Amino acid sequence: MSTAPARFTAADFDFALPPELIAQHPAPERSGSRLLDGRGDAPLDRRFRELPALLAPGDLLVFNDTRVIKARLYGHKASGGSVEALVERVLPGTHEVWAHLRASKSPKPGSRVRFAGRDAHAAFDAEVLGRCGPDGSLFHLRLPGEPFALLERHGHVPLPPYITHTDDADDERRYQTVFARRPGAVAAPTAALHFDADVLAALQARGVGSASVTLHVGAGTFQPVRVENLAEHRMHSEWFELPQATVDAVARTHREGGRIVAVGTTTLRALESAARGGALRAGARDTDIFITPGFEFRVVDRLLTNFHLPRSTLMMLVCAFAGFDRIRALYAHAIRERYRFFSYGDAMLLDRR
Known part of the structure; x- marks a missing residue:
């Protein structure tokens, strides 16, 4: 208001x-x-x-x-297209999150996105459950484990858009x-x-x-x-x-x-x-x-x-x-x-x- x-x-x-x-x-x-x-x-x-x-x-x-939290994730769809996610909210007591997704074409409900951390050999798949949020701009994802632990292992520091360097240990x-x-x-x-x-x-x-x-x-x-x-x-x-x-x-x-x-x-x-x-x-x-x-x-x-x-x-x-x-x-x-x-x-x- x-x-x-x-x-x-x-x-x-x-x-x-x-x-x-x-x-x-x-x-x-x-x-x-x-x-x-x-x-x-x-x-x-x-x-x-x-x-x-x-x-x-x-x-x-x-x-x-x-x-x-290390809320920024990088990955790709099954088609090979790249995806960048920014987790907006971890839903309490679940393995589910709401996230912003940036991709050339939005993933459909039921599809999966593979996210990898700094070590490309360590990755996990997230299931796309659908759109969500007050205006439908977010994506509802189900992760294969405890969200905070997965983000800590695979995610990046979500630096603001006006900070131009890649996140590092100092960040x-x-x-x-x-x-x-x-x-x-x-x-x-x-x-x-x-x-x-x-x-x-x-x-x-x-x-x-x-x-x-x-x-x-x-x-x-x-x-x-x-x-x-x-x-x-x-x-x-x-x-x-x-x-x-x-x-x-x-x-x-x-x-x-x-x-x-x-x-x-x-x-x-x-x-x-x-x-x-x-x-x-x-x-x-x-x-x-x-x-x-x-x-x-x-x-x-x-x-x-x-x-x-x-x-x-x-x-x-x-x-x-x-x-x-x-x-x-x-x-x-x-x-x-x-x-x-x-x-x-x-x-x-x-x-x-």
Whole structure:
């Protein structure tokens, strides 16, 4: 559901980005990345390791503890045609998955696709059960074994489409947060990639609390909005789970005057989705929440986020959170100052306006 005022169209969230500012590799050290402090009247250029000093004792950081799976597979059909798959969702308690398939001709239900990993001699066959997903764009596949184990053995790190190199061992380590716990994401919660053991220890020493949610980030996070009228955009769906312990921590923090700091847009989406009925409610469910200017935030007071793609739903989300004009000004500053953009890029700290 869109909450965008009529005066906004998708074109309002477009911007020109020099291609060389799209980060192809992470910073040498996680917390050595840059941090654009956008809370005040004027932007301040900082380093991410300064974050603990910018938060107050009693604030609560909420992290997304999802773990990126090796969701990209390469294989071929019985006819010999090549197939590339991106697993979007592992169906709990089964050997079945939903996946995007790229092939010259879509495989038919009942056919099989053979996927091979880096070792061509190690391969497995997947049965195509049919089309699936909210709009029928995904394929329902049955695998011959436990999906997470097969993906770990045969799959590739699902780097975003704007990262041009083939995944390697460094990507296996760095396109993953240091606290990743629950497998299921096909894209990293990128704001959390900047945290390392030293920053986490400094936050704890300062008296900043922490809590977690799980939202398995889907490939739809990279899709631009292709309609000008935002009310016509069909939002992708993602699964999330909010523990009761996090609900209690949020209530306690607000009651005691602290701020809720969402680490990334995925965490914000989970928290605000869980509060759509008014009160924050624990549990597991899907969300297709579309946050645009005019949205009423109920939970999150401060947002730590990376820089987002033009015309993307996440660009619209940060504009809703911090203000359209402020975000445009901050992005212009970041481009002038040569910040690094997108998943492996730098971060920004925002207050709710």
